Amino acid sequence: MNKILLIIQREYLSRVKKKSFIIMTFLGPILMGGVLAGSIYFSTLDNEVRKILVKDEIGITRGKLKDDKNIKFIMTEGDLEMVKKDVIKNEYYGLLYIPPISDPKVLQDKIQFLSKQQPSLTMLSKMTNEIERELNNQLYLSEGIDPEKLKRIKSNVNIQTRNLENKETSSEATTAVGFVGGLLIYLFIFLYGAQVMRGVMEEKMSRIVEVIVSSVKPFELMLGKIIGIAMVGLTQFILWIGLTFGVTTVVSSIMMKDKIDQVTRTVPMNGALDANIDDVVKKNTSEDKIDKMLANIPVTKVLICFLIYFLGGYLLYGALFAAIGAAVDSETDTQQFMIPITIPLILSYIVSANIINNPHGPLAFWFSIIPFTSPIVMMVRLPFEVPVWQIALSISLLIIGFIFTTWLAGKIYRTGVLMYGKKVNYKELWKWIKYS
């Protein structure tokens, strides 16, 4: 028992002391913060105004198309061919051409947009919306409906989701929490599972393993390595979460300040004071709303389950990774054995997208019960109020699952780690498992 602690200690310290660990630990959050900052920055950066010429032959849109921060509509009366030349000369982004057809029902399919570049989807939908609104107004008027009245009486449904305890819930926040949890487990299994595999291979290929297994049982060596690396992973994640939180707090507070500054600075210029303040206020309330949403997710339950699935999934796969490392003689031989391990992991990640739409369907149920996929899939399902018996069943099976894979891996490991120069296939592995 004392010896397994020594192994865990070595595995842990030798990795934590490595330069790459320290660099990754600090670089990870900076990268994450950087990505966040970058995306905020680039979203504010796109303030190029694209001027679009509108040649409206019947005048239904005249003066009614609304500009936004990226699009400016300019009415033109010039000759069509001349206008086209202007577009070609790059003075304008494109030309919106509304032909002289008075029947809106016919016109709706005849409108053209000419441009050098393929317009973005947002730009197209903006133009579509603008024209659609005007055409609709025409149609309403021709049917004797007052568009203003229609706008006033239109309802705007916003369903509030509540659970049976009548607490407010939010599908968006739930989905995000589940998905992020699943993603973290997926990454952790791959990153640190591969480390277990490489660690075993290192010991095998440097030939130190026989010296060590004359002091400790091969199984203890394997288990010590798996546990040691798990602790490295946990350490790194805790540091990452802490540092990321710190970095993003700093970054977002700076960015936010910038934004507010920008808003207040632009206010006097375009005079739309009310609208902008409205925006800011709205933003604040929506942040409050997110906080409230998160508060209503079963946080403690999700957190405890996250830890269980995080470790359970890693232990289940870590043992298999150790077995692969022991079976092969070189990195290139690992490929054939990696595939069956990778498939359930990738599958559970792909299936997760589906499960978010139907978190209580049979697909979700089975994938969250089977130990090879449950760590990721159950994490995704969990915020959607999974029945306790299902969680209990899933966790029990996961525990049985990792005991089984560890036992299986132990057998492969014991034989494989002292076997050199042999090309190993599945038949051979099966022999090792059957043997003794």
Added chain:
Amino acid sequence: MSSILSIQKVVKRYAQHTALNGVSLEIPTGSVFGLLGPNGAGKTSLIRIITQITAPDEGKILFNGMPLSTLHINEMGYLPEERGLYKKMEIGEQAVYLAKLKGLNSNEANKQLKYWFEKFEIQSWWNKKVEDLSKGMAQKVQFIITILHQPKFIILDEPFTGFDPINAELIKNELLELKKSGTTIVLSTHRMESVEELCTHIALINKSNVILEGDIHQVKNSNRSHTYEIKYKGNVISFTTALWSGYELISNASMGEINIAKVKLLHGNNTNQLLQTLLPHVEIESFTELIPSMSDIFIKTIEQSSSIK
């Protein structure tokens, strides 16, 4: 002499073949025991059973009269043939780690290591990594690690490979030193001259069976072929004629005036009778028994056991 290790009818089977087929051996306390045999004979399998890396399928092993168990792991030192060290770990650090795995505490491990590093004059290696050392240097460190916890029982599998003659001599002297202090050493090697120099006992394993075992002098005695080398001056023909009955002339070579002949005694004749037969005919310069080398015994015994099967 009592046995530190008593191996009784040990059988080890693998999926395709039997590695040990009822092997029994007594390893006397304080001996240097040569474990010999061709490649693939089952030596490594036997060693791995003794070091408890694997378990035998049948048979039992007693260590100092007690059934071999994990309690004995710390009393053994093992230098495997396939040996190495962590490439990226500092020498001193991993030596301490490996010593701790053998049950030493940090203080003892550091103290012992300091002693050995000074003795071998390699103190400057402490903070180096294995990848910066030559193969021979790494072997030296491995040897130290093997004996660091002062085991009473050491198994060395090809300990001299990778050493230059100076370092091989250094290791040999350490082994003699250990032997003097009462440590039992099992030496598995293909280098027969090391066996001649160091071993007090040997066992020869071939095709999963022990085919020769015992005190090295007894083994040599029982493998005497009663062949003598005679250097003489005189007529070759009369020398040959004199040996007509009761002796076999294996070879005769002339080196100028002196002839060197190899003669084997037949029908229980002794050396005095041989000399009496020869003295009237030639002038004898020297007369020596050709004692078989371990290498000869090795080859002869393996060939015999193979031809029986």
